[in-house]
Amino acid sequence: xxxxxxxxxxxxxxxxxxxxxxxxxxxxxxxxxxxxxxxxxxxxxxxxxxxxxxxxxxxxxxxxxxxxxxxxxxxxxxxxxxxxxxxxxxxxxxxxxxxxxxxxxxxxxxxxxxxxxxxxxxxxxxxxxxxxxxxxxxxxxxxxxxxxxxxxxxxxxxxxxxxxxxxxxxxxxxxxxxxxxxxxxxxxxxxxxxxxxxxxxxxxxxxxxxxxxxxxxxxxxxxxxxxxxxxxxxxxxxxxxxxxxxxxxxxxxxxxxxxxxxxxxxxxxxxxxxxxxxxxxxxxxxxxxxxxxxxxxxxxxxxxxxxxxxxxxxxxxxxxx
RNA sequence: GGGCAGGUGGUAGAGCGGUCAAUUACUCCAGACUGUAAAUCUGGCGCCUUUAUGGCUACAUAGGUUCGAAUCCUAUCCUGCCCA
Numbered sequence: 001x002x003x004x005x006x007x008x009x010x011x012x013x014x015x016x017x018x019x020x021x022x023x024x025x026x027x028x029x030x031x032x033x034x035x036x037x038x039x040x041x042x043x044x045x046x047x048x049x050x051x052x053x054x055x056x057x058x059x060x061x062x063x064x065x066x067x068x069x070x071x072x073x074x075x076x077x078x079x080x081x082x083x084x085x086x087x088x089x090x091x092x093x094x095x096x097x098x099x100x101x102x103x104x105x106x107x108x109x110x111x112x113x114x115x116x117x118x119x120x121x122x123x124x125x126x127x128x129x130x131x132x133x134x135x136x137x138x139x140x141x142x143x144x145x146x147x148x149x150x151x152x153x154x155x156x157x158x159x160x161x162x163x164x165x166x167x168x169x170x171x172x173x174x175x176x177x178x179x180x181x182x183x184x185x186x187x188x189x190x191x192x193x194x195x196x197x198x199x200x201x202x203x204x205x206x207x208x209x210x211x212x213x214x215x216x217x218x219x220x221x222x223x224x225x226x227x228x229x230x231x232x233x234x235x236x237x238x239x240x241x242x243x244x245x246x247x248x249x250x251x252x253x254x255x256x257x258x259x260x261x262x263x264x265x266x267x268x269x270x271x272x273x274x275x276x277x278x279x280x281x282x283x284x285x286x287x288x289x290x291x292x293x294x295x296x297x298x299x300x301x302x303x304x305x306x307x308x309x310x311x312x313x314x315x316x317x318x319x320x321x
Numbered sequence: 322g323g324g325c326a327g328g329u330g331g332u333a334g335a336g337c338g339g340u341c342a343a344u345u346a347c348u349c350c351a352g353a354c355u356g357u358a359a360a361u362c363u364g365g366c367g368c369c370u371u372u373a374u375g376g377c378u379a380c381a382u383a384g385g386u387u388c389g390a391a392u393c394c395u396a397u398c399c400u401g402c403c404c405a
Contacts (some may be wrong), residue, residue, distance in 0.1 A: 038359060076356040105359045113355050120356065151352065155362040256359035286359055292352065
């Protein structure tokens with residue numbers, strides 16, 4: 001039986017995932033699925049480090065430009081799309097490469113996290129927003145004692161979502177998808193960890209990574225990143241709907257990193273140099289947060305160069321087939 | 322040269338006789354993570370140890386006052402502003 005092969009390439013930002021992925025995909029007849037929470041948006045190219053059209057011709061890429069930046073795109077959208085893409089690629093007898101730096105998206109996809117299908121309830125959210133974490137926690141404890149046990153009681157974001165779910169379903173968080181756990185005493189969230197994936201992690205020393213980040217930021221600025229953000233604000237390039245695609249500074253803030261800091265610069269809240277320095281710093285911190293997630297996954301095979309990666313892929317493909 | 326205001330932990334910046342190893346923010350280090358995830362949140366952050374209502378060294382430097390000083394006094398050095 002042909003195993004459903006899947007290769008994941010992950011690593012902190014700027015570590016060189018895209019280049020490695022393209023090389024491997026060409027070599028092993030693969031297609032790439034981007035696992036990046038910002039590359040899904042149309043018009044956000046330079047700031048997200050999206051591969052060029054030319055590179056996209058070399059290897060077919062999935063899940064780039066699948067959403068409008070005006071709309072909220074989340075894991076709940078991503079996971080099914082990614083899983084579908086994997087299936088399609090396999091059906092073509094090609095090798096899927098899931099490549100990106102958004103850990104949550106990657107793990108939701110490969111470990112099939114069961115994300116409660118409860119739509120965000122904006123009304124409820126805005127009502128709850130004014131409450132303190134303590135108040136929210138008290139509410140949740142009453143509604144869903146079990147979730148309250150495991151949740152981070154200081155995190156309003158999560159508390160609100162948990163309350164939103166229990167109110168909509170009347171059932172505790174992941175349990176309504178897993179009835180077998182309702183009677184059980186397990187407090188662990190059920191998770192199907194996939195072990196037949198090859199996960200390659202690109203290893204870089206912190207110093208090296210920092211240099212790479214700074215260098216790449218410079219390249220992005222030279223490549224017209226600021227103009228790109230201006231474009232989003234004015235929606236000149238809003239091709240489809242005739243320029244009604246303008247996005248706000250507020251939305252850019254939420255996009256984070258390059259979009260956030262360039263937006264602040266364009267609003268005159270930062271000088272050019274401040275923007276560059278603060279952005280560098282923010283990206284450094286971001287890369288550390290990514291690593292915090294990856295560090296604990298013992299499945300990841302950390303590689304130092306393309307050669308190592310290639311060898312591991314060979315071995316993986318040769319296995320039980 | 323004279324006057325004034327200051328010198329506090331990696332940074333900014335509180336404290337102005339005891340309860341101060343020193344509020345707070347940031348940085349830094351570590352961590353969490355089930356529909357905003359480039360988001361959101363947590364812990365640690367002088368040194369030592371048998372981890373403790375423990376010991377040691379610290380608030381420019383040197384002295385002094387006091388039972389007790391980052392906090393008061395004196396001198397010195399340094400910084401900023403003002404007048405010459």
